[in-house]
Every structure is written in C-alpha cells, then in structure tokens.
Amino acid sequence: MKETMVIAEHLTRSIEDQAAAVGNGDVTAEELASAVRGEIEGAESRIAAWVHLSTETMNEARERDRDRDYGALPLRGISVGVKDLIDVAGIPTRAGSSTTSADPVLADAPCVARLRELGAVVQGKTVTTEFGYFAPGPTRNPFAIDHTPGGSSSGSAAAVGAGTLPLALGTQTAGSLTRPASFCGAAGVVFAHGTTDLAGVCGLSESLDSLGMLTRTVSDLAYVYSSFTGRELQPSSTDSTGTVFVWDGTALGDIEPPMARLIEQSPTLLREAGRATARLEWDDQVRELARDHLTVMAHEAAITLDAVYNQHSRTLSDPLRQLIDDGRNTSEGDRDTALDRRERARTQLVDRIGRSIIVGPAALGPAPAGLAATGSPVLSRPWQLLGAPVVTVPGARTVAGLPLGLQLIGHPGHEGELFDVAIALEAALRALPPVQD
Template identity: 45%
Template structure:
C-alpha cells in the first residue's frame, strides 16, 4: 500500500466490537469518514446507503461494515452493473441471497462498489490503492480497492474468470472464491451460470477465514494449529504472458515454503490445465450470450469487449459448447489423479503486478482453468516484484473444502510474511 492507504483488519474490528471498545455505529462512522476522505481519488463506490440498518448485529460479525459489488442486489439500492443500459434502473426490492446470509452473520451492507460492465472487461474509474496510477484489476474493482484502502474490512465480489483473484493480487490483499454452487446466486446479475461464483475480500487470509467461519459456522481455520501442507506447484509455463519477475518471485516463495517444512512438488504435465483454459473461454462466451440475451439485442450500446463476447458466444454452435464441457470433465479427471496426494495447488495469481493505467484490468488467464472446475481459490498477499508492487499467489483446493484451504492459506501467509519459523513437522 501507499502510505495513505492501509487495509482495515477484520479481526481487529471484530475483537473491538465484541469487547465493547467500539460500537457498530462507530464502525459505520469510521467507514463513512474514510470513504469521504479518499474516494474522490480512488472512485471505488457507486452508491452508499445513507441509513444502513445497524440494529440486527447479533451475528458473529456484529456490525462489520460490508461493501457489495454492484451486480449483487442490496435492498433499497439500484444494481447498475457498471452499464449505461441500467443507469435509470430503480432500487432493488430485496437483498440477494448472499447478502441475506452476510446480514445474518452480522455484517452491515453500506453501499455498492464499482464493477466492470456486467462483470466483464470494460474498466470502470477505480484506481488501485497500492499504486493509484495502476489498475485495481477487475471485474470486482471497487470491492478490492475499498478493502485495500481501509474503507471497509470486508467486501463481496464475484468471479466468472479471474474477477476476484486478480484484483486481490493487484491490490495486495487477500480474497477467496467460493466453490461454485456453495451459495445461491439469486439476486446476482450473472454472466455465465456454469462458471459464476461468489467471492470475498479482506486484508489477510486470516481475516477471510474469520469471515468464512462467521458466514458458514465452519471452524475458524485461521486459528487452528496448522502443519506444513503438501503443495503441488503450477508454474504456468504454458502461458508465455507470465512475467519473469513473477516467476522469480514464485521461485523464492516455494523455497521459503520448503524451508518452513512444506512438501512442494511440481506439476509435470500442464496439458490438462491448458485444456481447461481453452474450454473455459468457449463455455463463458456461449453461456454469456444466452444469459445476457437482452443486452445482446442492443449490443451496439455496450462496451466493445462485452459486445464482442456476446456476439462471439451467440455464434458458437451448441455442439462446440458440449464438446467444451466434455473437455472440462476429462481434464478434471486427469488433474484429480495428479493432485489426490496433495492439499492444494499453488500458483501465481496473475501474470504480473498491476498494469499501469486504467485502460485494462489485466488478463484472467491464470484463473480460467480453476474457474472451469468450480474449485475454491484463496489469494495470498505478501509478495512484491521488482517494481515493489504487490504480487499474489493463489491456492486451489478441493470442492467445498474452503475451511481446509483457508487453514493452508493462513499457514502460507505466515511463512511468506515471515511470521512462521521453519518447522520440522512433516506430513
């Protein structure tokens, strides 16, 4: 982060709320004050609720301010999806299912954050708090920036390709993409039903673990004693866009993890991952053209990237779509055989640090394979490249294995941040 921007640790706020050192109203006032001080520069928000409900705070998060990506309905606020097509849309009548779940956990939605148009590539105005002249990534641009800037300690995103993993890596914070289908998508303006997943952002993996425990009742993996994991490293050698600095940083990270006691082996055959990456593009385009058929009918009014996606998808024969789905199934079987003896796959979260300027949100290529499989992914911050901008790594776990994956993520985060001494523990 630049000196002006620091994340707001979720564990710190929850501890203060539980101990009575602060109140939900004071937490809300802090969030509003921080937004007022810095959002004219960062432009992470599209709407803030003037009077969010802070009375129902009995859940474990008990009054934590929450940011919500603007493709997810929040009662009383419009869901504009970053598109001129929806600029005059009225407020949502009810919360999305995922927002109701977070309210039940005690979080208080305080507003909507910037998304790229319908969660695809056309960037919004948001700047990266870690490097304000650089993109925050997308499509969950505003949610990542709001957490990185300390506006809120927790924010919601979504991922169809790399829309959570990449912004977290670029902004130097933690995130998790949930297993596909883990929570209902009711009230979310989706892009590809077979790929869309919920996500969340927080300052650290430990904070994400706390949030997940509050949302689901799963054990708080971040507090458990963790043994060094067995990791299968994916270096993305098949993708030439991975920058040399990212490769060097990954090498250094794996060396530190081995020194701390982790088993770290290499994926010898990347061809299943390449097959998944190709199939993901076909599935995404085909489904987007049908999910967003109303927008396709007025594609001339859309951004060029989204209009092109929808037109491309509309031209894909159903047979090609089914072939892509079969390719996903075959690749999943091959990867399952390779990864069965490991706790998680470790790889770079993005090709490099955040690109300069706001014209592009970066390339999601390193997330497509895992999104095609619908697996949970945790982005671990703490690394920096030769430009001193943030670099993240991603950990890919087993379907519906979020709690275990977060435990691994907390261990990896501790090692990469220098908080865990080398261990003699073995698996």
C-alpha cells in the same frame, strides 16, 4: 461518542477483534461504521471505488446497537461493500452499465442477507466492470493510481486494498476476483462453484459464476468464510498427500519477472512452513481447460445477455459485443463437449495429486500501468472452469511497491486445508524483501 483516535484504532484490528469489541461494548456498531465511512470518503477522490454509498448505513448500525441479540453475532458491526452485480435492497444494481435500470431493487441477494444475519453493516455498492467483463469503471489502484486495480471486482479490491474497508463481496467468472485481489494487495476467496446461492447476482455464465469475498488478511478471510458457511475450517488429511504442487503458469502466458521470481521462491517458503512441494506437470490439460473456459463463457454469456444485446448493442463496449458475437457462433454442442472434458479433467487431477493444494501466480505480474484495461485473467481460466475454491494470498511487493499475489487452488469440501496453507504462506510473503524486477 468516543475519541476519534480510539475508534480508529479498532479499524486496524482483525475482523474478529473488531466484532468482539462491539460485542463487549468497547465500541458501538454505529461508531465503527461511522469511522469506516470516514476512511471511505477520505480515499474516494483518489481511488473511486464506490458507485453508491448507502444513506441507511448509520441507521442500520444503530438498529444493530439496539438489538439485544446482536452481541452474539460473529460479524457484529463489520462494514461490507457489495460489488454492483449483487442486489442490495434499496439500491439499484447497475452492473457497470448504462443499459440497466436505475430503480432500487426490493430485496437483498441471499449472500447479502446472510452477511446481515451475521451482523454486518452494508456501506454501499462498489464499482464493477461492465456486466463483469472487461470494460473498466473509474476505479484506480490504491498503490499506484495510474495503474489498473484489475477487474471485474475492481472497487471491492481497491477499497479493501486501500485499508478503507474490512470486507467486500465480489464475484468471479474468469479472473474477476483473483486478479484484482493480487493487484490491490487484498486477500480473496472464490467459493467453489455451486456452493453458494447466486440468486440476486447479475451473472455472466451459469457454469462458471462464483461468489467471492475480499479482506485485508487471509486470517480475516478464513474467519468470515467460516462464519458465512457455518463450517469450522479444519485441515483434513483425507486424500491429501501433504504436498503443495507448484504451477508456474508458463503454459498460459508470459509471466513477468517479479512474479516469476516469486514463484521460484515459493517452494522454499512452503518448505520452511513445513510443507513438501513438487512441480505440477499438467500443462496440456491446463491449456485445454483455458480454451474450454472461453468456449463455455462465450456461449453462456450470449444467452445471458441476449436481450441486452438485442436492445442496446450500440451502447455496449467492443469487448462485450465481441464476446456475445463469439458466443452466438458457438454451438450448444461445443459448450457441452467442453463441459464433458471438464468432468474428465477433474477426475484426472485428483488421480494425479489427490486433494493436494496447488500454488501458482494469481496474475501475470503486478498491476499494469494504465486504466483502459484490467489485465489478463488467463491464469484463472482453468481453475474457474474446474469450479475449484481459490484463495489469493497477499503480502509480496515489487521494488516499486506494487503488490504481487499468489493463488492457492483447492478442492470443494477441503477448504480447511486450503486456508491452513494460505495463512502460512501469507506470513512468509509478508516477511519477504521487495521482489526484484
């Protein structure tokens, strides 16, 4: 085995560089996985990001090292954590609930199988809120352990934000990935709805559920996204004005001063990166989309969790019971009307801005103090209903050292443009001084 410090140096490099080092023989997959496990175990008592660490990780890494074809894979030796709503063979999927089976599942979800095909090594399962809704698990924010990490992809965001893990899988139904990525200083992508296979994923709302990923930087995120989808990310000028539209979020909530100041600075940062900007004037539609998101989610969650509610209602959290009760009182016609309005809104948005990118706050502010709640997902609701691909861009910090993230909202099939803007914006955010309260 190589010197521990030499191996640890690889962990600070980009995912692409780590994978290349394994392919070149500079470090083995086992050495890299072992070093990551050490980082995880060193931080776990502080942030509680994991619900299950796999006993098979090192065996899997050794098998990768013995595979002659392994060196050609783009994620060779890269460790991944999997949100505990997603099936991993040999590990239970508990979904943050005592009502689910403790028996190991038999097969990987397709998204996990795809990462393994690309050479990734599974470290285990990360903490999720109860069924991906509001009731938090034990995870703490790595930047301030008395603050929430957000939810529901709590463990994935905290592990990546703490620098203990290069890659994690998450999901989003409302703001389940965008918000924790912002709170924990991670880069995150929510895939456009319907573009990935969600078999083996414990969902909440079939019209809203999306897969997501978290990494330390947007460049890492773009590399993994391209590898996962098999698509080269090329910015396209088709239907794009080249203008980034700035949305301040105030139509949906009270934006806290640090986030408001960051949004105020975003046009200047984007112009310095060579992008024209304009204000998004779409507040009435955003409000309606946010309301319709709640209608769709409640109705479909009541269907998804009907059996759980009937058998275990007393053990469910109050927020989840309320969601299901609301959904049972929401008709299928109400849901369908909301989805019809969504289709009209999609057309209206393209008519207004073409395929241009929107930038806005990823959350109302930095991670709130306390661990009893995970913060508000309200700023993600309209875009999640639209099924848009979204990238959370990290880099900014408050004076107190808490991360602030911006969300970039794109259009399905135009992810190259989305990542192009996100990479430039991240560089600008990381160069900023702390944002004043």
